[in-house]
Amino acid sequence: MIQEEALKILKKGHNVFLTGAAGSGKTYLLNAYIQFLKSRGINIGITASTGIAATHMEGITIHSWAGIGILQTATNQQIEEIVGKKRIAKRMQKTQTLIIDEISMLDGDRLDLLEKVTRLARGSWKPFGGLQVVLCGDFFQLPPVARTGEPPPKLIYESAAWRSLDLRVCYLHEQYRQGDQELLQILNAIRTATVDESVVKRLQQSRSTQLVIDPVRLYSHNPAVDLENERELANLPDQEHEYMMQTRGVPVIAEALKKGCLAPEKLLLKKDAAVMFVKNNFEKGYVNGTLGTVAGFNEVGLPVISLPNGKTVIAEPTTWGVEENGKMAAQIEQIPLRLAWAITVHKSQGMTLDAAQVDLSRCFVRGMGYVALSRIRSMEGLRVMGFNNLALEVSQETAVFDQELKERSEEALEELKSENDDKLKVRNKTLETIEKKTAGKRWTPEEEAKLILGFRDGKSIDTLAEVLGREKGGIKARLRKLGLTK
Numbered sequence: 001m002i003q004e005e006a007l008k009i010l011k012k013g014h015n016v017f018l019t020g021a022a023g024s025g026k027t028y029l030l031n032a033y034i035q036f037l038k039s040r041g042i043n044i045g046i047t048a049s050t051g052i053a054a055t056h057m058e059g060i061t062i063h064s065w066a067g068i069g070i071l072q073t074a075t076n077q078q079i080e081e082i083v084g085k086k087r088i089a090k091r092m093q094k095t096q097t098l099i100i101d102e103i104s105m106l107d108g109d110r111l112d113l114l115e116k117v118t119r120l121a122r123g124s125w126k127p128f129g130g131l132q133v134v135l136c137g138d139f140f141q142l143p144p145v146a147r148t149g150e151p152p153p154k155l156i157y158e159s160a161a162w163r164s165l166d167l168r169v170c171y172l173h174e175q176y177r178q179g180d181q182e183l184l185q186i187l188n189a190i191r192t193a194t195v196d197e198s199v200v201k202r203l204q205q206s207r208s209t210q211l212v213i214d215p216v217r218l219y220s221h222n223p224a225v226d227l228e229n230e231r232e233l234a235n236l237p238d239q240e241h242e243y244m245m246q247t248r249g250v251p252v253i254a255e256a257l258k259k260g261c262l263a264p265e266k267l268l269l270k271k272d273a274a275v276m277f278v279k280n281n282f283e284k285g286y287v288n289g290t291l292g293t294v295a296g297f298n299e300v301g302l303p304v305i306s307l308p309n310g311k312t313v314i315a316e317p318t319t320w321g322v323e324e325n326g327k328m329a330a331q332i333e334q335i336p337l338r339l340a341w342a343i344t345v346h347k348s349q350g351m352t353l354d355a356a357q358v359d360l361s362r363c364f365v366r367g368m369g370y371v372a373l374s375r376i377r378s379m380e381g382l383r384v385m386g387f388n389n390l391a392l393e394v395s396q397e398t399a400v401f402d403q404e405l406k407e408r409s410e411e412a413l414e415e416l417k418s419e420n421d422d423k424l425k426v427r428n429k430t431l432e433t434i435e436k437k438t439a440g441k442r443w444t445p446e447e448e449a450k451l452i453l454g455f456r457d458g459k460s461i462d463t464l465a466e467v468l469g470r471e472k473g474g475i476k477a478r479l480r481k482l483g484l485t486k
Contacts, residue, residue, distance in 0.1 A: 001170050001409050002172070005170070005416060006018060006029060007029060008416060009170055011033075011483045013484045014132070014168040015127075015167050016169075018134065018137075018170045018172070019171050021172075021187065021374070022140075022375075023175055023177025023352070023374060024176065025172060025176045026137075026138070027056055027350060030134070031057060033099075041326075043097075044097050045059075045065055046322070047098070048100060049105040050102060051257075051261070052260055052347060052349070053101050053349070056350050059099070060253060063110075064256040067085055071113060074116075079113075079116055089121050091324060092118055095131060096453055097132040098133050098134070099136070100133070100135050100136065102141075102350075104141045104156075105141075105145075106144060107144035107153035108156050109153070109159070115127065127164040127166075128161070128165070130458075139398045140370050140398060141349060141367050141370065142371055143365060143367055168415075169405050169408035171405055178378065180377065180380070182378075182379050183373075183378055186199050191399070191402070193396060195393075200392070202379075203387065203392075204384070206384045207386075213308045214274060214291070214355070215357040216342065216353055217343075218343060218344070218356050219342060219359050220360065224359075228342040229339040233270060233339060236271065236272050241269045241303070242266065242267070245263070245264075246334070247331070248331050250330045253322055253329050257321070257330055261278075262278035262347060267334065267335055269294050269303055269337070271294055273294045274339065275293065276290065276291055276292070276337065276340035277289070277337060278337065278338055279336040285311060289351035289353050291308060291340060291353070292306055298314055302314050302316060303315045308354060315336065317334060317335055317336075318336045345368050345371055345372045346371075348372065348375050352377065353377070354381050355381040356372070356375060356376050356383070358383065359386055360384065360388065361386035361388055362388070363388055365390070366395055369392050372391075450468060451479070452482065452484065461476060
């Protein structure tokens with residue numbers, strides 16, 4: 001399925017699971033859908049399983065959004081206490097579409113808990129209280145991790161909440177990150193559990209790759225990353241420049257943003273420091289993952305970054321924020337940089353890197369090797385220093401389920417295409433005529449929001465017409481135009 005087809009399915013208001021290989025444009029498509037919803041006045045819950053993933057979409061973690069914190073399961077009393085918090089209840093009641101990104105790292109028990117909380121908060125027995133739910137992720141990437149002493153977490157697709165959603169699966173097959181067929185074959189071999197001696201040998205050979213630009217070094221553990229960055233910065237002779245993150249808005253939301261942001265709360269830079277941009281700015285010529293070197297500092301103290309293409313960019317402060325009901329709830333501001341001699345594989349998820357030196361010798365979970373290798377555009381930018389067996393493994397169960405997802409995506413695509421027949425064209429023309437006759441006045445975003453919410457709550461056409469002061473034909477036409485009915 002291509003992005004345009006998936007976007008059409010999303011616009012119809014279905015519950016959707018958006019998936020595809022790393023680099024297939026999942027987050028890009030989510031952002032396009034978010035902009036579409038905002039343009040229609042639809043209130044959105046923009047979330048992800050981790051703070052890092054959430055900041056890519058200007059959202060917060062699903063744990064913060066739902067008020068469940070670290071809870072994995074909860075008693076009825078605990079659920080009532082969560083819903084009893086006015087901010088949480090109001091947020092859920094006003095939200096019409098809930099988006100959760102990077103769901104491979106969200107365990108099934110927490111999704112079940114979330115489903116119970118939303119039903120109670122919204123006063124509806126429909127799945128998730130009648131919200132449109134959009135889940136996004138790739139089960140070949142990092143899985144949920146159990147805390148010490150806990151049993152292995154339940155995968156999200158093993159949950160009752162997943163089964164209740166009647167999801168349309170949109171499996172994106174186009175590739176926007178890698179154009180290198182050799183690298184794509186290696187990544188596909190990992191996804192299909194067909195890694196053979198030729199793959200192992202090629203990765204071993206990459207140890208001697210001569211990289212054109214200084215690479216980011218990817219490690220599996222934080223201590224190795226922190227040690228290398230601190231050592232490299234200390235070795236530079238010039239004066240240190242300090243930039244402190246600024247926060248405003250609701251403290252608890254601002255704190256969640258701060259924890260999830262890849263830019264540090266206190267950013268320390270020196271001339272010649274290796275850095276990485278951690279936010280997209282296409283106009284200035286950088287994206288999340290663009291590497292550079294601090295060439296110096298301008299007259300007001302902002303870092304001047306030299307890019308691999310020879311251009312320089314002034315790294316100006318930027319913001320990350322969270323909206324609630326169309327208003328900014330909290331915002332943080334910082335220079336969109338972090339030291340980039342080294343980062344963890346976990347923090348690299350969602351990035352595109354031009355060059356990386358990867359150490360996978362201490363991989364401790366399936367998916368880590370795939371995430372690391374899939375950050376790179378081509379084999380020319382990859383140097384693998386070592387890897388263990390786990391780095392190239394995937395769960396056999398995940399591989400089997402992935403095939404089912406592909407089949408369900410084909411079914412969703414056939415359903416979409418079947419609507420493009422002559423009968424549909426006739427019906428569309430009829431509905432357009434009805435809408436012209438019954439328009440009377442323009443639909444405001446507030447009216448459309450009431451219509452969508454009422455429709456999803458199961459209100460009849462007659463009731464909606466009475467509440468909104470519209471003709472029944474006009475209600476039907478508007479529902480069709482919003483993609484909520486056929």
